[in-house]
Amino acid sequence: MESLGAKALGFVPTMGAFHEGHLSLMREARKNHALVCVSLFVNPLQFGANEDFGRYPRNEDRDFSMAKEAGVDIMFAPSTEQIYPRKTTTIHVAGLSELWEGKTRPGHFDGVATVVAKLFNIVRPHSAYFGYKDLQQCFTIRRMVEDLNMPVQLHFIETVREPDGLAFSSRNVYLTADQRRAAPMLYKTLVSVAKSIEHREDAPGRLVKGGKSRLEDHGFDVDYLELVSTDDFQRTEVVTHSALIVAARLGTTRLIDNLRL
Numbered sequence: 001m002e003s004l005g006a007k008a009l010g011f012v013p014t015m016g017a018f019h020e021g022h023l024s025l026m027r028e029a030r031k032n033h034a035l036v037c038v039s040l041f042v043n044p045l046q047f048g049a050n051e052d053f054g055r056y057p058r059n060e061d062r063d064f065s066m067a068k069e070a071g072v073d074i075m076f077a078p079s080t081e082q083i084y085p086r087k088t089t090t091i092h093v094a095g096l097s098e099l100w101e102g103k104t105r106p107g108h109f110d111g112v113a114t115v116v117a118k119l120f121n122i123v124r125p126h127s128a129y130f131g132y133k134d135l136q137q138c139f140t141i142r143r144m145v146e147d148l149n150m151p152v153q154l155h156f157i158e159t160v161r162e163p164d165g166l167a168f169s170s171r172n173v174y175l176t177a178d179q180r181r182a183a184p185m186l187y188k189t190l191v192s193v194a195k196s197i198e199h200r201e202d203a204p205g206r207l208v209k210g211g212k213s214r215l216e217d218h219g220f221d222v223d224y225l226e227l228v229s230t231d232d233f234q235r236t237e238v239v240t241h242s243a244l245i246v247a248a249r250l251g252t253t254r255l256i257d258n259l260r261l
Ligand code: AMP
Pocket: 013, 014, 015, 016, 020, 021, 022, 024, 025, 129, 130, 131, 132, 133, 134, 157, 158, 159, 160, 161, 167, 168, 169, 170
């Protein structure tokens, strides 16, 4: 039988600007643990030089009251200087973190892995909660935890969506009204490509290509749309253990989504 101690502390790392996705992680942690800690830290290390670190949405007062409402016991909102008092040692997760999101955003996953490792060492949780919305991030963190024998149990939570299918994201506030109307096409395309793959309408590679053109026709600038193996994130034509992953820009706003098959 599991001892109470092993269930004591659940941890949800975030960058704030809370939405329903963040809240579902907090609520799941609340169900499973005596204590729930949420960190709020916009991690400069995971942003590229030309990315949105400076304008990333920040609203600590609102975040604190939403977290309190969700039953969070401890909010940890350190300053950049507290987390990075000097140029830091970093963690690089070999292999899967170098593909797709890692390739389009060089250094991104090193930044994620480093801050998550630091937060685990500061907070020392028994369990930590991450969203499948950031699928490659989930698998990168799992690989880090396995490779470095970190004593943390990981929980991955399904993506929470708006009624029209758009995944909740802190970056959705950047979308203009027109872009917001176009944005649900991202998930709709994943769903329709997945259906065509499952019905074997054509080779997966060609169906994925078709989905990419459809997104481009709707005004998306597509960084990648791929069918990948969830074992190693390599491109695959095999449906078992696979996922469709997509990253695309509407104007200057970059959206990511995925669908596990
Ligand atoms: P962020 O603040 O964007 O770093 O996200 C903090 C955590 O919330 C990460 O584990 C994300 O994967 C997760 N998350 C973000 N959006 C969603 C969503 N729409 N549904 C579920 N989890 C999400």
